[in-house]
Amino acid sequence: MLFYTEGGGPCHLSSFTQPFYFIDLLPAKNGEEQTMQFLLEVVEILTNYVRKTFDRSTKVLDFHHPHQLLEGMEGFNLELSDQPESLEQILVDCRDTLKYGVRTGHPRFFNQLSTGLDIVGLVGEWLTSTANTNMFTYEIAPVFVLMEQLTLKKMREIVGWPEGEGDGIFSPGGAISNMYSVMIARYKYFPEVKTKGMAAAPRLVLFTSEHSHYSIKKASAALGFGTENLILLKTDERGRVIPADLEAKVIEAKQKGYVPMFVNATAGTTVYGAFDPINEIADICEKYNMWLHVDGAWGGGLLMSRKHRHKLNGVERANSVTWNPHKMMGVPLQCSAILVRERGLLQGCNSMCAGYLFQQDKQYDVAYDTGDKAIQCGRHVDIFKFWLMWKAKGTVGFEQHIDKCLDLSAYLYNKIKNREGYEMVFNGEPQHTNVCFWYLPPSLRGLPDGEERRERLHKVAPKIKAMMMESGTTMVGYQPQGEKVNFFRMVISNPAATRSDIDFLIEEIERFGNDL
Amino acid sequence: MLFYTEGGGPCHLSSFTQPFYFIDLLPAKNGEEQTMQFLLEVVEILTNYVRKTFDRSTKVLDFHHPHQLLEGMEGFNLELSDQPESLEQILVDCRDTLKYGVRTGHPRFFNQLSTGLDIVGLVGEWLTSTANTNMFTYEIAPVFVLMEQLTLKKMREIVGWPEGEGDGIFSPGGAISNMYSVMIARYKYFPEVKTKGMAAAPRLVLFTSEHSHYSIKKASAALGFGTENLILLKTDERGRVIPADLEAKVIEAKQKGYVPMFVNATAGTTVYGAFDPINEIADICEKYNMWLHVDGAWGGGLLMSRKHRHKLNGVERANSVTWNPHKMMGVPLQCSAILVRERGLLQGCNSMCAGYLFQQDKQYDVAYDTGDKAIQCGRHVDIFKFWLMWKAKGTVGFEQHIDKCLDLSAYLYNKIKNREGYEMVFNGEPQHTNVCFWYLPPSLRGLPDGEERRERLHKVAPKIKAMMMESGTTMVGYQPQGEKVNFFRMVISNPAATRSDIDFLIEEIERFGNDL
Incomplete structure (x- = not known):
């Protein structure tokens, strides 16, 4: 009471x-x-x-x-x-x-990949903070440890690994999950690096696309590979890796005497929402004995949708997968999983057997003390809100949410693709909910292609964004990409968003941008 | 309503x-x-x-x-x-x-370094999850970003850096904070490792005590140093580093052609609660040009106490400090800070300048977009609960809490040091709230020192712990340490604990242990 x-x-x-x-x-x-x-x-x-x-x-x-x-x-x-x-x-x-x-839960907040305020997820977080415990041992988090185990298994089943076999852990975000993948790959091929350091390995190279998330680069710096040993792959106009470029660069690296070790394929790039062709990349990884990681931080959620999961075809061939329920699945921040196909690597890579925490003479089955798999010691309970949402929505509830968001982005794409004053950054219906476009104020529409137009267009999105923020009516992201000047990146993961909110966004862009 | x-x-x-x-x-x-x-x-x-x-x-x-x-x-x-x-x-x-x-908030839960349920902290977490945002930019976390900045500055002032100058970030736990310290040190001495990898540096060695937290070892494995290049230092009988051993091992490493780069001094070890002599270690670090990190994950809180902060004398000479408010200061999990004396290193070490997130043409001062300092991309809001508790308790409130916990541990120590059936693991009043002791059931008290006694004593704590857990009345940790068989490690960080709870713990140990 x-x-x-x-x-x-x-x-x-x-x-x-x-x-x-x-x-x-x-x-x-x-x-x-x-x-x-x-x-x-x-x-x-x-x-x-x-x-x-x-x-x-x-x-x-x-x-x-x-x-x-x-x-x-x-x-x-x-x-x-x-x-x-x-x-x-x-x-x-x-x-x-x-x-x-x-x-961030407002129906007109579109600024990040994580949006929305799921009521059941919120309740999960309130309970989690009231329980205020730590994931490192079954001893003090018995229920949460089991929930994590069951949920990870379910996710691995959905990835397509037989019987949901494998391993995994929830980590503090996709960047750390991606870092895990590089660490585990290194441990698989060169386990002696754990004790002897990078000096024990030949010069190792990693591959990822130009459009991939910057966390792969952060990992290559942090883990001692060096960013120069991360080789960027060319993409097609839609932002998808060109497999032939991967193979050419693998061969080139080998000719230089380097050892190609790790390939990251992105399932849902941050800006374009592109899905790299996993099967073709997997063929090359198998041919050259490289670890295949799929960064599905953003796109992993599509695995829940029978209609859209084909975009990740081949994901079951990955050695590891990052999947952030806190993005496309609407789970409150933070909730990111790293899934690993081969059991034992996560433990082998990270375990240090601290006696004060992971005593082997406890009265329960200490296989449930999962803390030594982590690079963390204490670990926040990120599982409960996700588990509770899954209970409340069912697998079908996540599917409906994802299908609805993709429908909404198709609605936006169709609305603006031929609309006056809009130019799409790439042609064709987006693969994910990312819709990338320029808005051209009337004053720019007559300008010929060239430096002046580029310079002026580059300033449009930041100006409109600033006015949006000052007025507080809506928020959407923008950025340049490669040689492309600033454009809007609209993403939809918010369960509260409707067509009328999409219409509103376009009205606001035009209201603020018309006189620029 | x-x-x-x-x-x-x-x-x-x-x-x-x-x-x-x-x-x-x-x-x-x-x-x-x-x-x-x-x-x-x-x-x-x-x-x-x-x-x-x-x-x-x-x-x-x-x-x-x-x-x-x-x-x-x-x-x-x-x-x-x-x-x-x-x-x-x-x-x-x-x-x-x-x-x-x-x-974990129960007055008789003593199992971990993080215990207790602070009501204001809890409220802070409820609000944090309701706001459900991300620390990477000022754009979507304006208030939280500023709170973090002000709180970190305050913490640096308390460490003793002039004007609170320096840098820092909240990270997902002490292990990650310690990992940051190693990364930043490497960047300071060998910035080219960021781009060229560990191959660009000579063989680097790190030093930490035998009693230090296993996260230093995890970091040396993860970051590509290799655990063999982490040299363990001898401690005295109280678990404090022997500075002469550090200097001898530094000289030995140099003679082998290795480069001593980093020393971790622990302020409050996990098991004994020992404080390494920071000033003496700092002298050696200065002499040999090594980075000095102070792992105050557990003991950092004592800086808030005028009575106890002398135990960290010399901390102001550190290059970096880990300090977990979620331990001794009773902040809900997770809340850990890495503080860095030199400004710019954290940014230089980790920044990758992702265009989609850290646009330089925003309408506000983008120096407040702190995300590129982190190894994470998205970062949970860990600051608000801590800030709110500081508002509600004041600096004096934290001081009172810490003094009270240390008084309670002195009470326990004095109660059992001469009590029949108890043996202290080390002599003298504990430096922190860690009280380490064996309980000897009557059946063991007459046994001569030797293997049989050791073997039987080794099993006592696990058995008592199992019975405690089955009956659910209280929880306390145990572990072996070096050649010492299993002993209880009592720690007090719980604001709800009183002398009667300490008395209760002892009664329970005797109730369960008497017939073993």
């Missing part, structure tokens, strides 16, 4: 005569009443926020520059002090934090 | 005639009422859990073996299915998840 006044309404801290402080909360003696009141008032703030997030008359954000927030907004003071603030003030701080933030 | 019935009480989903499903929740049309009901019912489950967590008549855990939970406990089915479950069932799943978990 929550705490209520006799009248039945929730009791407010402010209705008491003296101010309360954190020392009045549990575990304080007789702290239960104030604790329940305090929690209830916070919940009121949060539920109001949730309600308004889905209300299209609410702004997506109330933009302020860093210096404005740092100077203090109407009493919202970010500075930390020596003395405690009252709980009343803490509630105000909570309200202000939300007020000056960005509503 | 939450949703209430006309009578004023909360309305239950079960009081409706038809079952509700996730598709009835927001963003569903007219989904607001069910959403508010659902959230309120979850909050009721969570607040009940919170209340019971602080009630000593509640068990710490209700232990079941993996196979028992996997077989399904009284209708609690972990398997995922194709079709959705009703929201009623989702609520049951939430209750069951908590029921079969471990109450």
